[in-house]
Amino acid sequence: MKIFLQGHQHQYEIERIAHVFFPNESIEFVEKDDEGQRGDFFVESQFKDMNGSIYALTKIIKNGNIKEGLVVQKYNSSIISYQYTSLCKSMIKLSFYRAAKQVSQVDVPWGTLTGIRPTKIIHNLIEERKSDIDIKYILSEQYAVSDEKIQLILEVAYNELKVLKQSRPNSIGLYIGIPFCPTRCLYCSFVSNAVHKAQKFVEPYVEALIREILYTRRIIDNMGWIVESIYIGGGTPTVLSSKLLERLLYTLCTQINVETVKEFTIEAGRPDTIDKEKLNTIKKYAVSRLSINPQTMNQSTLKTIGRCHTPEDVVSSFQLARDLGFDNINMDVIAGLPDETVEMYQNTLKEIQKLDPENITVHTMSIKRASKLHEKINEYSITQAHIVQDMLKFTQQFMKDNDRYPYYLYRQKNILGNLENVGYCKQDFECIYNVQIMEERQSIIAMGCGAVTKLVNATNNRIDRIFNVKEVEEYINRIDEMLHRKDKIYQYFI
Ligand code: SF4
Structure with missing residues (x-):
């Protein structure tokens, strides 16, 4: 063209x-x-x-x-x-x-809205005191968004505002990345290393990370910030041994004032990394939210995407977490995985619903450049856009029928059908961190390799970023430099 x-x-x-x-x-x-x-x-x-x-x-x-x-x-x-x-x-x-x-x-339900965060447009219109009727008109006439997506985005925008309004002006979020996983998923583009190949780096990595936490803690104190949420993601943090998890969580909880922390999430993404000992360690340190991510409950697909656990592992890990008292659990699923039909996707949601988690986050398959899937695209059957649309239509009704509402939404490049990722939750179980990172109203201080600190200065409407290096070995070797990069925070807020 x-x-x-x-x-x-x-x-x-x-x-x-x-x-x-x-x-x-x-x-x-x-x-x-x-x-x-x-x-x-x-x-x-x-x-x-x-x-x-x-x-x-x-x-x-x-x-x-x-x-x-x-x-x-x-x-x-x-x-x-x-x-x-x-x-x-x-x-x-x-x-x-x-x-x-x-x-x-091609059916294009999001019309001309091609950005990552469509809710920002709605929030601006709400701030301009536009009525819902005006907002619907603008979305339909100026952006050609379908009625179904207008309804979704309006609901999300109002639910996000509810979370944002409860934040104090000097509050921040913390992100800590653990870049190891049992294996690398077919579609993964994150900073993640198969742990069996990178074992020798695991302990030195945690030691370097602890240095970054200690250094960052001083900055947080000097800035007079209050930590509202902590998110340990990755990677799969629960790939760490119980001893290393303890070391990391002890440092965090003794250095950061956890009294002010409203939400503390740890991703236990791969069910095959969870056991009773690790969950007990996590529970001891005020972690309030777990994320156990099946992605699919179909065994054949789990094999295709390179995950070594079974649907039964998901069920038993979830039940173990429940038995140990975790009362806020998220589960991630993906619509449009290779070879999945609408019926297979529906099966995943129905199986998860039996476990009744507080959050279900539905990602739409996205073919990222850095993934194995992108490299070997001809070897897989990629779900057609209209099928993914049917999956998401089913999702919206299914969540409604099961008393979950959409509370955050974002879109990505190369997402199938140009669709969206949506977090659904039960009443009052919105993930604060997810809303804050999407809406960019609060600074998120990130630690670990590949971490990106996002500094939001509300007085001049500026957003700036500080990047850590992506490679584990480089992060360990250059940790002093990573610490000093964070000194930029002081200059930014002068
Ligand atoms: S679990 Fe997540 S971070 Fe780990 S390989 Fe899979 S997609 Fe990547």
Whole structure:
């Protein structure tokens, strides 16, 4: 597909929306509209601003047929610069959407919303005191979002606000990463090392991490911050031995004022890493939320995606955690795993429902560049977009029928069907950390290899990031440098 832009330079926006409709096309932007060079699939995206009105026109010419999408939008002359830019981008995307809809058979329920955090748009509209009717109208008319997704996103946005309102202004979240797993899942793109290959690094890694926790604790004290939530993720933290878990949790709980911590999550993602001794250790240190993640309850799929546990392991680990008193458990599942039918996915949800966890997080399969799946894509059967849509439709009704409501939502690049990931929970079991990381209203101080600290400065609306190195060995060897990178926090908040 060749694309010619006239009157604007919003290549990125056009590329994102073009990928949604034409995922298999390679895109080339051309400098000149030279008829001889157009080829069989040519797009012309025009933009003009005339007397307080924006005109965006997209023409798609495919195999000699021309389809057009026109948008004309008046704007108020008092509009501020960044709002004007954002309006122009939206209108350009909408004109592309209108033309592409006539050419492609692809159903695009999120319309022109291609960003990761759609709830931010709703929160801005709520802050502008727009009514629900106005918000629905804007989502439908300006962004072409389907009624079903409008209903979902509005519900999520209000539920998130409930969580955000309860945070104190000087509160922060802490993230600690453990980059080891029993094996690497087919779709994984996280910083994760198969523990049997990286065993010699495990203990030195925990020692380096403890140094980072001690250093960070001083910064937290100096900044006068209050820790609202702690999240130990990865990787699979419960791959650590009980002794190392104890060492890590003891350090955290003696260094951080856990009195103010409203939520303390540890991912026990792979059921085959959990045993009674580890769970007892975790329980001793005020961990309030566990995440046990089956991803699927179908044995054949577990094998395909490279996980060594069985559905029965999921059930027994969950029951063990319940018996030991864990009363807030999340379970992650994935819609659209290779070779899964709608019935298989439904089976997963039904089996999980029997365990009755407080949270169920439904991710839509996403094919990440750094995954084994991306590398060997031709060896797997990738679920078609309309099938994943049916899975998510079923999910929404299923959760409603089982008294769970959606409380956080995000989207990713390369997600099947351009769909979404949603956290569902029972009343008052929203995960604070998940909402805060998505909405970017609070700083999250992250530790460990691959950790990204996100600094949110509410006074000037700026967000900055501090990155740790991704490789385990490098993290251990360069720990002093990682500590000093965190000194930037002081400068950032001056
Ligand atoms: S459990 Fe999570 S972090 Fe570990 S390999 Fe699988 S997807 Fe990656």
